[in-house]
Amino acid sequence: MGDSSRMTFFFIDLYTLCRRSVLLACLLLATPAWSAEILLTAAEDGAGVQAFTKALAEQRPQDHVTFTPLKDLPAPSHLPATTRLILLDLPGLDWRLQDAQGPPTLVLRISRLQAHERPGSTQHPRITLLWSDPPLERQLRLINNILPQAQRIGVLYSADSEFLLPELRQQATLLGLEIVPQRWDNINDSRPLQSLFRNSDVLLGLDDPQLYNPKTAKNLLLSSYAQQLPLVGPNAGFVRAGSLASTYSDQADWLTVLDHLLEQPPATWPRALYPRHFKVVGNPQVARSLGIEQVDDASVAARLAEGEKHP
Structure with a gap:
């Protein structure tokens, strides 16, 4: 093969490599560096729950946000450890408290008084309570x-x-x-x-x-x-x-709180907090x-x- 042919193949290979590099870069830019499985659950699946799930999904398009009724879920310890679990009612919390294992969990719509009636809720190492009553x-x-x-x-x-x-x-x-x-x-x-x-x-x-x-x-x-x-x-x-x-605090305020927490490693989540x-x-x-x-x-x-x- 002559020098001109080798140079031609060299430039073809270089062109192909550049195209692949550009395509890979575009794919990397289009794909979030990290995405989470966010699972919401409640005993009742009403319009309010669906609206909240939709709002959270729109706020976090990089994540996979889904809702599953509580009755359709396995025990918490059977859920993937990488899931971020969000509980929207007290039956969900009572279900979660029965299992010491399971994914990190955020609990919405719970008051100080309701937590006081469930002493284990403030001690569970994988649960964060987001207070519903005003400070x-x-x-x-x-x-x-x-x-x-x-x-x-x-x-x-x-x-x-x-x-x-x-x-x-x-x-x-x-x-x-x-x-x-x-x-x-x-x-x-x-x-x-x-x-x-x-x-x-x-x-x-x-x-x-x-x-x-x-x-x-x-x-x-x-x-x-x-x-x-x-x-x-x-x-x-x-x-x-x-x-x-x-x-x-209204739905927009709670979505802001969730967005902030979901950006952090669960190990840094506090045991409880009021919305800022x-x-x-x-x-x-x-x-x-x-x-x-x-x-x-x-x-x-x-x-x-x-x-x-x-x-």
Whole structure:
């Protein structure tokens, strides 16, 4: 073979190699460097669950995001260890707690009280709890912000929520506030409620469904109006029913939390956390009826966020 032929083959080989290199580079750029199997589960497969799954999949297109009803799943230890498991309800958590093994797990829609009723949930080495109830410190600072004259914070509690009082007192002391606690064992007896109202400047609702539910709402809210005593919290739903204001995190906030955690190695996930992102909701009609300045939701939320400390 002559020199010209060898040079021709050399350039053909070089051209082919370059084309393959360019194609490989394009494939590498098009394929994410790392993708995860993200499995969501719940006992009920409703429209809300499907919408959340779809939103997470759209937020993380590099991952494989799927939903499987809880009844169709094997034991957690039979799932691939590389899966990232997201539980959307309490039956899912109860199922997960039965197995010490299994993939790293994020639990949504769980309150401090619900976890307290399941002691193993806060100790399980592969579970991270994402709290659904507003942080006590954040709720107290909300009161400080919208009702700066209020010093005595009345708090109804039950046997279930009593464990929150030490933390509540500690946070209140840091803000120069006083907690006035009142146990309410019988929701048909209004005397503890009236006693608390007489000794408080504002009532802070704990996320305790035994005390704050559709049966108690009318009595609580009418008493609040009658005494001209605002109720803050316990959640956004109660604000719509007639309390003054609350902080809360919506689906967009939870998706942001999940996106951040899923970017990190599961070994670095904390045992529990509150969402850093949140909003404030106020009830203008309640503010007017109590003679209180209407809450500017966005500006109050911004002020609260500025004052928060994060690790």
